[in-house]
Amino acid sequence: MGSKENGYVFTITGRMDQSDSGLYRRHQRVMKNVRTYCREYCDYTGIHGFRYFGERRSLFEKVCWIIIFISSLVVCIGVIYKTYIKWQCSPVIVNFASEEKNIYQIPFPAVTICHEVKISREYFNYSKTLKAIAQGENISKEELRKNPVFSYACVGSQEFFDKCTWMGKVYPCYEIFQPIVTDEGLCMTFNMLNKEDLYKDIVTSQPIKQKHLKMYKPGKVEDWTIGYGYGDLAGVETYPRRALLAGSANALIVVLHKAIRFPTVQQHYFRIPLKKSVIVAISPTQLITSDDVKEYSVSKRKCFFQSEKRLQFFKHYTQYNCKLECLTNSTLRKCGCVAFYMPHNLDMAGLQHSINTENNKRDNFDSRLKCDCSPMCASVEYNVEITEIDYDWYKEFESLGYGNMDDEEYSKSQLMIYFKSSHFIPYERNELYGHLDFLANVGGLLGLFIGISLLSFFEIIYFLTLRIICNLRLYKNWYGKENK
Structure with missing residues (x-):
């Protein structure tokens, strides 16, 4: 080599x-x-x-x-x-839970009822004014000014209760219902959180006549939280109320929503016709999120825990409360005032002039708002099945000893709301990986x-x-x- x-x-x-x-x-x-x-x-x-x-x-x-x-x-x-x-x-997956839950572990749905006749003649004779306008008759400037406002949101007489029953016990209706101002005007709501528990202190309460408040007995949130439900020491009489058995009945005209969510009657409602009995069977849907999921960011788990998102007006976070607050702030920026049913403080007083137009376009308007309003990590929804039959109310009154009742003089309706089953299977949001x-x-x-x-x-x-x-x-x- x-x-x-x-x-x-x-x-x-x-x-x-x-x-x-x-x-x-x-x-x-x-x-x-x-x-x-x-x-x-x-x-x-x-x-x-x-x-x-x-x-x-x-x-x-x-x-x-x-x-x-x-x-x-x-x-x-x-x-x-x-x-x-x-x-x-996709670190999170939603599956059925391994065990059933009883309906007494969740609140009964909040029920809001609104009378279709919202105007009291002691304030304004809307029918007379509307007829005069239709026939071309002269009306005063005051009547012309009040007509479009009262046609939408007059705080009128709400004396439409006749009998209220809860869990087989008859209650004075105004003892278990509280007045609330919604997008449909003054309504009455059952099993919704009190204003003190729903709103923060900065929110100005809408003026409501004292006759609607004198019988209502507000409860105290002590043994229930939105994330964990009722505590072990919660008794039969709880707040918000819960149904211990399926088949509870209430004579109501209802709109169903969660107990901590502000009701919007125009968006979620069904109508109770005269002389009809409407039967509503409720099937709850509960979503539970494990604490392990809390380690992930909101963008990955796509939900908020109660401690993570604070609202300006509401004490409790829900997706709709967040959207309503966002819509309120956007309306204030664009118009300088807010609609009467929106949460507001003293600096935001005023009535939006184009309320009907605003409500008709709300769904499209919401989609354009840039609001960080993800769903809640722990939530309860209520699905309903509705059945309608004729309501022979006069025969029921005759059986109770009230004598013969003139069907033409009185027209009554009945609504029965109950849980369809005593048990349900919730959903669970857990870690996938x-x-x-x-x-x-x-x-x-x-x-x-x-x-x-x-x-x-x-x-x-x-x-x-x-x-x-x-x-x-x-x-x-x-x-x-x-x-x-």
Whole structure:
């Protein structure tokens, strides 16, 4: 391969100075030791395919195994990346709960009733004024001014209760109902939180005649929270009320909504015709979110916990309360006033002039508002099935000893609301991939494709640190036995 002549070493690649030949030999020896140490690692490691890299076999066999190993590694990395994306984008899953819940664990739905005749003649004779306008008769400027306002939101007489029953017990209607100003004017609501529990102190209460308040007995929120429901010490008489059994009846004209959500009658309602009995069967839908999900951001879990989102006017966060507050603030910015039913303080007093137009366009307007109003992480919704039959109320009164009643003189309607079943299956929002789940999936994929486990990483660290130190003490060199 070479010869020594005139103080030089001749090789195939050229001539090399004798002083450089020692460096070359040291380099060759180091590379040999590195190959020896790497071959020893390949013999002992548990990673699939590495043992074939260290064997003294043909180059073709080694190249084939290198290609196979790299291909498996590339596929493994690709699958792990997809698992990571799924973990980051969809870490939460909603499934049916494993156990049923009883209806007494959730509140009875809040029921808001509104009379179609909202105008008391002691304030304004709307029918007379409307007839005069239709016939082209002259009316006063005051009547002309009041007509469009009172046609929409007159705080008129609400004396339309006849009999109210709750859980088989008859109550004075105004003892269990409280007045509330909605987008349909003055209404009465059952089982909704009191204004003190619904609004913050900065909200100005709408003026309501005292005759509607003298019998109502407000409750106190002590044994119930929106996130965790009723406590273990909650008794039969709770606030908000709950039904202990299916089949409770109430004579109501109703709009169904959650007990902590402000009612919007124009958007969610059904009508009770005269001389009809409307039967409403309620099926609750509850969504529960585990505390583990709280570790994820709102953009990933797509919901708010009560402690995470604070509203300006409402004490409790709901998606609709948030949208209503956002609509209120936007209306104030654009018009300088707000609609009468919207929450407001003393600085926001005023009645929006184009209320009917605003309500007709509310759905489109909401979609244009940029509000961070994600759904609640813990919520209860109520689905209804409605049946309608004729209501022979006069026969019922005759059976109670009231004598013959003239059907033409009185017209009554009845509404029966009850839970369809005493039990229901809630939904649960849980982690799809937790940190341990993701680690287990990654470990399984690494083991499936290339045979890497947690010990394999410690094995690499061992060969790069501790084994070298021990070799220096045992063999006086770092690479171990000479002819390995």
